Amino acid sequence: MKKIIKPEQTYKILSNLTKANQAFEKQYLGKSLMRQPIHTVYGGAHLFKADTAKKMGKLAQKSLNDFAPDFVTFAHALALKGADTLPNNIRDIESLVGESMENGVTPSNFSSWLSWRVFDQVRKKLEREAIEDFRLDYEDGFGIRPDDEEDSVAIQGAEEVALGMKQGTLPPFIGIRIKPFNQDFVNRGTRTLEIFISTLIEKTGGTLPDNFVVTLPKVEIQEQVTALVEIFELIESNSKLNRGDLKMEIMIETTQSVFNSQGEVTARKIANAADSDNSGLKRCIGAHFGTYDYTASCDLIAAYQTMDNSVCDFARNVMKVAFGGSGIFLSDGATNIMPVSPHRGDSISNLQVRQNMESVHRAWRLSYQHIRHSLAQGFYQGWDLHPAQIPVRYAANAAFFLEQVQESTIRLRKFVEQASKATLSGDVFDDAATGQGLLNFFFRALNSGAIDPKDVENAGVNVKEVEAGSFRKIVEARRI
Numbered sequence: 001m002k003k004i005i006k007p008e009q010t011y012k013i014l015s016n017l018t019k020a021n022q023a024f025e026k027q028y029l030g031k032s033l034m035r036q037p038i039h040t041v042y043g044g045a046h047l048f049k050a051d052t053a054k055k056m057g058k059l060a061q062k063s064l065n066d067f068a069p070d071f072v073t074f075a076h077a078l079a080l081k082g083a084d085t086l087p088n089n090i091r092d093i094e095s096l097v098g099e100s101m102e103n104g105v106t107p108s109n110f111s112s113w114l115s116w117r118v119f120d121q122v123r124k125k126l127e128r129e130a131i132e133d134f135r136l137d138y139e140d141g142f143g144i145r146p147d148d149e150e151d152s153v154a155i156q157g158a159e160e161v162a163l164g165m166k167q168g169t170l171p172p173f174i175g176i177r178i179k180p181f182n183q184d185f186v187n188r189g190t191r192t193l194e195i196f197i198s199t200l201i202e203k204t205g206g207t208l209p210d211n212f213v214v215t216l217p218k219v220e221i222q223e224q225v226t227a228l229v230e231i232f233e234l235i236e237s238n239s240k241l242n243r244g245d246l247k248m249e250i251m252i253e254t255t256q257s258v259f260n261s262q263g264e265v266t267a268r269k270i271a272n273a274a275d276s277d278n279s280g281l282k283r284c285i286g287a288h289f290g291t292y293d294y295t296a297s298c299d300l301i302a303a304y305q306t307m308d309n310s311v312c313d314f315a316r317n318v319m320k321v322a323f324g325g326s327g328i329f330l331s332d333g334a335t336n337i338m339p340v341s342p343h344r345g346d347s348i349s350n351l352q353v354r355q356n357m358e359s360v361h362r363a364w365r366l367s368y369q370h371i372r373h374s375l376a377q378g379f380y381q382g383w384d385l386h387p388a389q390i391p392v393r394y395a396a397n398a399a400f401f402l403e404q405v406q407e408s409t410i411r412l413r414k415f416v417e418q419a420s421k422a423t424l425s426g427d428v429f430d431d432a433a434t435g436q437g438l439l440n441f442f443f444r445a446l447n448s449g450a451i452d453p454k455d456v457e458n459a460g461v462n463v464k465e466v467e468a469g470s471f472r473k474i475v476e477a478r479r480i
Contacts, residue, residue, distance in 0.1 A: 027272075028325035031440075033469045036329045037133035037173045038448045039393050040288070041384045045136040045157045045176065050164035053171040057130030059387035063339070064126065067360045068391075070097045071119035077361040078368045078392065080118060080399055082111025107406055114402055121398040122391050125449040130390060133173035136161070138192050139180070139217050150188065154195040162203035175213035175249075181224035189216075190231055197235055197246075206240025213285060217251040218293060221260075222273035225250060229274050229283055244281040248274060249329075253290025255297045258318050268322040287323055289316055289379075291333035307335055307370040316377055332374040334383030339363035339392075364392050371396035380444055394449060401445035405455060412438040413460035419475040435471040442466045 041056065049055075068074035072093045075083040087093050096112065105116040136157045138150065145153075157176070164170040178193050179185035193214065201207065216228055225248070232246040252258065252267055260266045267287065274284035291312055295305040306312075319330055340363075341356035348356075367389055374382050375396065384390050415435040442459060443466050445451045453463050465474050 029327040030325055031469070032327040032329065033467065035172075035447060036381055038381050038397055039384045039390070040133040040135055040173075040331060040381065041131055041390070042135050042137050042141055042177070042334070043385075044141040045138045046142060046153045048134075048136045048157055048160055050160045050167055051169050052160075053131040053134055053164075054169055056387045056390070057126060060130050060390040061123075061126045063360075063388035064122065064391045067339075067357055067364075067388075068119075071100070071115045072096060074119050074122075074395070075115035077364050078395055078399075079365055080115050080395075081403055082114060085111045086115060114399065117402050118395050118398045121402075121450060121452075122394045125394045126391065129172070129449075131171040133175075133211075134171050135174070135215055136176045138189075139177050141177075147188070147191070150192055151195055154192045155199050158196045158199035159203060161209060162200055165204060165207070165209050170209055173211040173213070174209050175211075175215060177215035177217060180218035181216060181227055182218065182220065186224075186227070193231065194235065197241075198239070201239055201241065208241070208245055213247045213249050215249050215251060215288070217290065218253055219250045219270050220254055220256040222266075222270050225270055225273040225284070232283065244283070246283070247285050248283055249286030249288060249331075250274075250284060251288045251290050252315065252319055253293035253297070255294070258315050265318060265322050267319055268326070271323070271326070271328055282327075284328060286329040286331060287319060288331040288383075289319060289333050292336065307333060308373045313377070316374075316379060320378055329381060330379055331381035331383070332379040334385050335363075335367040335370045335389065336385070337363045337366055338386045339367070339388040340386070360388065363388075367392045368396050372400060375400045380448070397448040398450040401441070401448065401450035404441070405445065405451060408438055408441050409455070409459040412442065413458075415471075416460045416474060416478065419471075419478075432472055432475065435475075439466060439469065439471045439474070443469055 043052065064074075068077055070093065072086050074080075075086055076088070087096055100112065100116055105113045107113045138154070138157075142150070142153070161170065161174065176193075176196055179189035181189055214228070214232075216225065219225060228248060232248070233243070235241065236243050236245060250257075250270055257266055257270060260269075271284045271287060275282055289312070291307050292305050294315055295309060295311060298311045300309065300311065316332065323330060339360040342359050343352035343356050371382060371393060374380075380397075382393070384393055412435065415438060419432060419435060438459075439461070442451070442456055442461070446453070446456060446463065446466055456463055456466055461474060465477075468474075
């Protein structure tokens with residue numbers, strides 16, 4: 001074949017393209033295979049103790065036992081898919097629950113099966129690991145207090161975290177939210193961060209908890225992130241910490257953090273500012289959407305400051321596109337209607353008991369709807385502010401995946417079998433793309449506690465293969 005282009009003529013073109021491709025790959029690392037918590041519980045730093053996660057877990061279990069003692073009641077409370085076909089009167093509910101406990105529930109009876117599985121997964125998750133992530137809050141959950149008081153609480157919080165490390169009572173993920181780095185609060189935020197970290201590493205001999213992160217709220221400009229990273233570097237260089245030990249997550253909760261004054265998408269630029277020294281360190285690991293500050297910055301009145309408002313959908317969609325393929329975890333915000341009883345005490349009337357139940361169920365249903373809305377938009381993490389919200393978090397995730405698990409199980413098993421018999425030509429690459437999507441489904445479902453390892457094995461794969469995250473590697477292993 002006669003060549004019309006000489007190699008030396010294309011060398012510069014391809015060399016430039018190689019540099020551009022490499023720069024692109026550094027910015028777009030692909031989906032992270034690290035575990036992502038499905039929620040972050042925010043609590044005032046002044047209230048945190050070493051055993052807070054354990055106590056909150058017990059309170060979450062109590063809320064479920066008090067207001068949904070069986071799967072039928074829970075299904076009705078959340079309006080799960082098919083719940084309208086389940087019995088409503090006490091006698092029939094007790095009969096169905098008793099029969100289910102004795103004989104189990106088959107998937108052929110989808111409404112009962114879904115409700116039963118969701119309830120079962122929630123109970124197991126609350127018993128095993130009720131709190132996945134906790135943030136000691138020195139911002140909105142703490143308020144503006146005298147400097148000496150916040151100093152004292154910064155020391156106290158660090159000491160409790162150190163004690164929790166020693167006792168093994170911390171959740172798998174933990175961190176602190178400092179005050180924003182705007183002109184009003186940057187000094188206070190820096191001071192709290194330094195006091196907390198210095199106290200913590202003094203108590204632990206220079207060790208941070210696993211998956212420790214610092215949350216920077218109300219980010220408006222890139223320079224605020226750059227400043228925090230530079231403070232990280234000062235702390236690390238003047239302590240026993242290694243360079244890169246301190247990680248951060250940013251909060252997208254102002255209009256300026258979505259678009260800047262030049263009309264540019266700001267969210268990714270803000271995150272990139274955390275890694276602008278080209279050292280390869282990845283400081284920014286997450287971006288959290290702040291519903292209520294954001295809606296306030298959009299001039300919405302209180303009645304319309306809701307998780308599912310269309311202005312929030314717009315911001316989340318921008319975040320989804322801006323951070324796509326970056327490996328940065330995205331998190332949605334929280335429902336601010338708490339599932340608490342209006343009537344308290346040991347001598348309340350039957351009417352008040354019923355009103356308590358109705359009040360909690362209304363708040364649960366709202367939270368459930370908000371979480372499902374987030375999940376449908378690809379936000380697999382969100383905030384919880386009260387222990388009674390936690391059962392709903394796990395229920396929404398369980399229902400979201402279990403509604404599709406039977407079909408996905410059949411399809412993934414079929415794809416694995418077919419692809420492992422196929423050659424590397426023909427339509428296998430189309431199959432691999434679809435198979436990868438199904439594998440992603442099981443990755444997320446298992447991560448959230450919505451399904452068990454047995455559900456994964458039913459799909460023709462194992463937990464290690466799902467956690468590895470590559471359908472192509474599964475197919476290649478089968479062929480070998």
